[in-house]
Amino acid sequence: MAIIVTQEKATDGILREVQATSGVDLSVCYQCKKCTSGCPVAAMVKAPPSEIIRRLQLNAGDEILDSELLWTCLSCETCSARCPMGIDLAAVMDALRRLALDRKASKQQGNVPLFNRVFLETVRLFGRTYDMLMIAAYKVGTLKLLNDTEKFPAMLKKRKIALFPTLEADRKTVRRIFKKAKQNRGT
């Protein structure tokens, strides 16, 4: 399949930053497309994994951070496991997501960034996840208040959702970690 690169749209290439963040050398990719063949979501996105690599090689800029794959990728690591050149594409996807978050440039397809944020916020607050608060915050954030609600009564009855957060975790260390990570990002 042909990959069309629109010259006027392209900003400065981000290949070097992606390689520095992920520690992965993308120049060795020869487009065998094994990553795309094994990717469970390749058929659901416009640009599959091998195309993302090719675009980066062809000096893609910030516009690649809008790719659907960033937030459809499951981090299942099948691509990394099967690459004949040992490219850790899962690490490249983490680097792309990180760049997308840092630059706030991308459209951030879907609600995954919001989910990750509320998930990590409950961890920061309690030291462990607290599903009740996480789900509530996520639902308010997406305005999809009614999704999955029909399962709630059964899950509560089966005690598959904890009513209260734990108080046993070492919250002090966890808060320190989040503080240091924020300093490290320079934001």
Add this chain to the structure above:
Amino acid sequence: MKYAYFPGCSAESTARDMHESTLVVSERLGIDLQEPRGWTCCGATAGHQTDPLLAASLPAATLVKVKDMGLDLVANCAACYNRLKMANHLVLTSPDMRRKVADAIGRDYDGSVKIRHFMEVLLDDVGLDTIQNTLQRTLKGLKVACYYGCLLVRPHEAMQFDDPENPTSLDRLVRTLGAETLDWPHKVECCGGGLSMTRTDVVIRLTESILSMAKLAGADCIAVSCPMCQINLDMRQLDIQKQLGKRYDMPIVYVTQLIGLCLGISADKLGFNKLMVPASTVIEAVGDAA
């Protein structure tokens, strides 16, 4: 046999059944599990998708506590197992990351705590012979599709768990119980993992493909060892029925629940009542050991 035990956050919510069955099975098999005081979340997928320092430091905060205990650390949740092992891998392969992690958690951590999956303890330390000799019941006649998912086997360099494309650990355990394990191609396919709430459409497609393949192979149930695989394959059957009109009625059970049944432990104590798709076919398949 004494170990530190990392239950993981889902042990306190969606995977109480996994946690409870692990505890009772351990007690019967003489495995002593000790929770590290104040253990904290491993960060899961959200952690590594957001920030590499969070991804390494969150598990390291618990690992450094386990180091003080002087024990190997056992995890049963595949996601926790993966992130704990990745934290070891990251501090062992990058001196820069080790320095940053030390600054974040307030102590140096050298990556030396040995991390084991509960199945590895059963296979390597307890041994299949001992398990077989302890069994009071059998699952003879039950056809089981063993499903490993992603996080146990990938990335292989860091996990070193079994064969990454065709693992057999779970199969060997299930066969010890007298059940028949099936050859099927979806052992290490992804169930959709952490996108359960955010991209339910993707999860429905992936779980449907796994369920239909298990059914085609003739499975009576799917055995898992990961809370995310379990809840996706179990709970999403309700959505598959509603949205696609396909009904699977496929019980998704933890391997610890199957072992517990054969040790003569009651289904209630093993958390069978917490499954969304009832596993009565599995419970009814239990027979007296020869």
